[in-house]
Amino acid sequence: MTNSEKNTYYRNIKESYDSFGKINEDFEEIYNEIMTGAVCTLGEEDLSILRKYNGLLLSISRLLKLNIKIHYLDNCPYVEKIYSLRSNGDRFHCLQCDNKDKNLFFSFISRDQKITYCKRCIDFGRSDDYFIKFHINIPMFDLKMPKLPSVKLSDIQEEASVSLVRNIKNGNSTLIWAVCGAGKTEIVYAAIYQALLSNKRICLAIPRRDVVKELIERFMRDFRGYPISVLHGEEKTLEDSNFYIMTTHQLVKYYNYFDVIIIDEVDAFPYSGDECLENGARTSLKRGGVFVFLSATPSDKVKSSVEEIVKIPIRYHRYLLPVPKIKIEKAEVFEFSKKSKFIQEFITSSLEKKRRVLIFMPEIGMCEPAVLYFKKILPEKVLIDFVYSEDKQRSEKIQRFYNREIDILVTTTILERGVTFDYLDVLVFDANHINFTKAALIQISGRVGRKDYDNSGDIVFLADKISKDMKAAVKEIEYMNNLAKYRKLNRGRI
Secondary structure (H helix, E strand, O other): OOHHHHHHHHHHHHHHHHHHOOOOHHHHHHHHHHHHOOOOOOOHHHHHHHHOOOOEEEOHHHHHHOOOOHHHHHHOOOEEEEOOEEEEOOEEEEOOOOOOOHHHEEEEEEOOEEEEEEOOOHHHOOOEOOOOEEEEOOOOOOOOOOOOOOOOOOHHHHHHHHHHHHHHHHOOOEEEEEOOOOOHHHHOHHHHHHHHHOOOOEEEEEOOHHHHHHHHHHHHHHOOOOOOEEEEOOEEEOOOOOEEEEEHHHHOOEOOOEEEEEEEOOOOOOOOOOHHHHHHHHHHEEEEEEEEEEEOOOOHHHHOOOOEEEEEOOOOOOEOOOOOEEEEOOHHHHOOOOOOHHHHHHHHHHHHOOOEEEEEOOOHHHHHHHHHHHHHHOOOOOOEEEEOOOOOOHHHHHHHHHOOOOOEEEEOHHHOOOOOOOOEEEEEEOOOOOOOOHHHHHHHHOOOOOEOOEOOOOEEEEEOOOOHHHHHHHHHHHHHHHHHHHOOOOOEOO
């Protein structure tokens, strides 16, 4: 609008306000400021409120809910007004999820105005070329720096940590390709600490909410005294801080903000393979920023996206990885119509050794029938239960398994990562099922032998035929063991 059009619009609003017949001091103040052209600046209290929303693209409605006077933002050097969807003719680019696929945009006419929005990231708030959004980026001052966390690293962990600090300083993205149980989290401590000392903004993002909760406790303890912003589906705690821990879903909401983004379990669902989440992470990275990927099973796409790959083929206790065994059974076993002598002997042997058994099923619907099936072939005294993603007693059952109140826990791939049980053996039932990918099988195998005092264990892939993923998983585990032996990193035999 021209200034004349704006003034006419404002006067019409004022007439409507006057006809209402009640006085509102906020309205009177804002109207007078706008009409007189007063220079309005945000006070420290307003800046303090906005600072917690640094990096976000805030809509007008969101700002109104924060009681921020929007016309004050015109004179704020830390606020940029942008359209989150940019267009060039019939080509569009979404700044929220980096979408450029013309088939994933939708246009409609509203009041003679054509509006286009991105369909791919609509669940994160509409990104369009009509409504301006406000990008907040207010500097942090006088943040109290944490002490360097006191963690003991192995020689190979220390080498990886030094490489990571160097790469971040040089602007190079890095993949830490470390076997399950290698201690990936401890490796990033020095990198995070150095980034904070350099006043860089750093984000540790994880696909799964339950892993976020675990890591928050650890970082709150080890970076004691330093504020950490925490964002996931059940919690949004925004601090005056340069350090964020969040799910990858929350990361999509940030734009051109972080100097360093560490994505743990980059291969995990729901992040891996979701272009909205993967590209959304890239738009949240500041130009010139770096990625750090952590994974035991990285994809070729991730491997090719970084400047350096740091391989850690041995666990922190320096024992080799237990290698899965493949056992072929008749198809009737997986239809629960024929008893398996092997399963009975495998479980009985494990329990006699005072070990517990985790049995992975490819589908939720198979868990309960499997429990009934196993109860038929096992003694009554054996305690067995099952757990799955939507199980309301999920946490309680997992805790009971930790406490050894359950001998056998039947589960889906929800327990393929993020849990550590000692004295554990694993059986993958119907291992050639399409849901058991190479990555899933490697992660499942990584549940066994994670403790120094219990560095071994049995893993069995049970199937009616061998799949490519089964062979590939065994091959990669053997490759990591051979690499560890070649580099003389292992200290004992399994």
